[in-house]
Amino acid sequence: MTLAGGAGGACAAPEQVVVTAAKPLAVSTIDRKIYSLSADLQATTGSADDVLRNIPGVEVDAAGAVSLRGDANVQILVDGKPSPLMSPANRAASLQAMGADRIARIEVLTSPPAQFKPDGASGVINIITKHSRKRGRSGSGQVNIGSEGRFNLGANGAYNAGPLALTLSLTARQDSRKRLASDRRMRIDPLIGVAGASAQDVVNETKRLSLIETIGIDYDLGPHDRLSGSATYNDRTGKPIQIEHDTARDLTGDGINDDLRVSDGHEREINTQVSAKYRHAFNDPERLFTLDLQRGQTVERQRLDFTTTYRAPAGAPRFDHQRLRADEIVREITAEYATPMPARAKGRLGYDLERDDAVYDSHSNRLDSMTGDLTVDPTLTNRFRLAQTIHALYATYERPVKK
Numbered sequence: 001m002t003l004a005g006g007a008g009g010a011c012a013a014p015e016q017v018v019v020t021a022a023k024p025l026a027v028s029t030i031d032r033k034i035y036s037l038s039a040d041l042q043a044t045t046g047s048a049d050d051v052l053r054n055i056p057g058v059e060v061d062a063a064g065a066v067s068l069r070g071d072a073n074v075q076i077l078v079d080g081k082p083s084p085l086m087s088p089a090n091r092a093a094s095l096q097a098m099g100a101d102r103i104a105r106i107e108v109l110t111s112p113p114a115q116f117k118p119d120g121a122s123g124v125i126n127i128i129t130k131h132s133r134k135r136g137r138s139g140s141g142q143v144n145i146g147s148e149g150r151f152n153l154g155a156n157g158a159y160n161a162g163p164l165a166l167t168l169s170l171t172a173r174q175d176s177r178k179r180l181a182s183d184r185r186m187r188i189d190p191l192i193g194v195a196g197a198s199a200q201d202v203v204n205e206t207k208r209l210s211l212i213e214t215i216g217i218d219y220d221l222g223p224h225d226r227l228s229g230s231a232t233y234n235d236r237t238g239k240p241i242q243i244e245h246d247t248a249r250d251l252t253g254d255g256i257n258d259d260l261r262v263s264d265g266h267e268r269e270i271n272t273q274v275s276a277k278y279r280h281a282f283n284d285p286e287r288l289f290t291l292d293l294q295r296g297q298t299v300e301r302q303r304l305d306f307t308t309t310y311r312a313p314a315g316a317p318r319f320d321h322q323r324l325r326a327d328e329i330v331r332e333i334t335a336e337y338a339t340p341m342p343a344r345a346k347g348r349l350g351y352d353l354e355r356d357d358a359v360y361d362s363h364s365n366r367l368d369s370m371t372g373d374l375t376v377d378p379t380l381t382n383r384f385r386l387a388q389t390i391h392a393l394y395a396t397y398e399r400p401v402k403k
Helices: 048-052 091-097
Strands: 026-028 033-036 058-060 066-068 074-078 103-109 123-129 136-145 151-161 164-188 195-220 225-249 255-281 288-312 318-341 345-367 374-376 382-398
Touching (some): 091 164
Antiparallel strands (some): 103 123, 136 151, 151 164, 195 225, 225 255, 345 374
């Protein structure tokens, strides 16, 4: 803004006034709260679960489990879409391996509109990643090193030239977790009032290595049309170890049970996701048509070996072996049309088709220490198949109401 003037019609030297303002860190809209990470120091060196801990109403426990307003039944999306990486079984490790520097903002929806699936009773957390459209090349990297072999390495790169934009992200994270648990219980006989006691001490240690590669591409076909695609590969391996010591005493105080159970194993999980998107913007920039296609697959293998030593009463050791396998494939197509309406209202109409196929296989056997024979444990041996097709048609209408 420039101000000019003076007595007697003479013009004084122009005075320039510069007005600056900071973008608010939190914005509330009709259906969500949007939190910017521009002032969060964790967004530079931390991981996704680090920044989620700073979002009001979101809790992340020591194991990486996420809850919203105290309810763990929450759906986590990436750029508005579900991902195998954010399934309840994978989200803790995925959020720990996802660099916060890739995140532009966090959206929290406690009453999500119709276009979101009703998979989270407590609401939806939508992680919006950064998409730079500045011309030229850019890149960044981060290195975090901790104790007990922990580290987090990340690199991001982008290339933009006219209608073409390419992005690449690489992440390597190794995490080591050790948990101790103790349980003490007293039993009182209602007839004689004498107490018995039991105790359990558990040491659980797991070291996991995650390697994540993501590549994205945007291409503008013209001023109103854009094609986008992305592919993500996540390879996670781990070695879980657990030591469990159980003791119990009868009503007279004599020891009747003392055993030690040691387990070790190996686990590997591979998540892949590919997606394609077409967007058409009409003359009105708020009038859009989008078509999304995506396919996600999860392959999980786990081997666990258990050795149980009976100290009192003395007995032959027991050896158990368990093999777990899970294969999941999710395919989804979404078409959506959004348009402005009179009185500052907005309308949205969409259709979603999802196809899920999964196989869960668990096999357990026990080795006889005397004969060397293997016996199948029917209580831990099973196989489940899932196949479902979901059709969803939704419409929303939004209109601000004057107070």
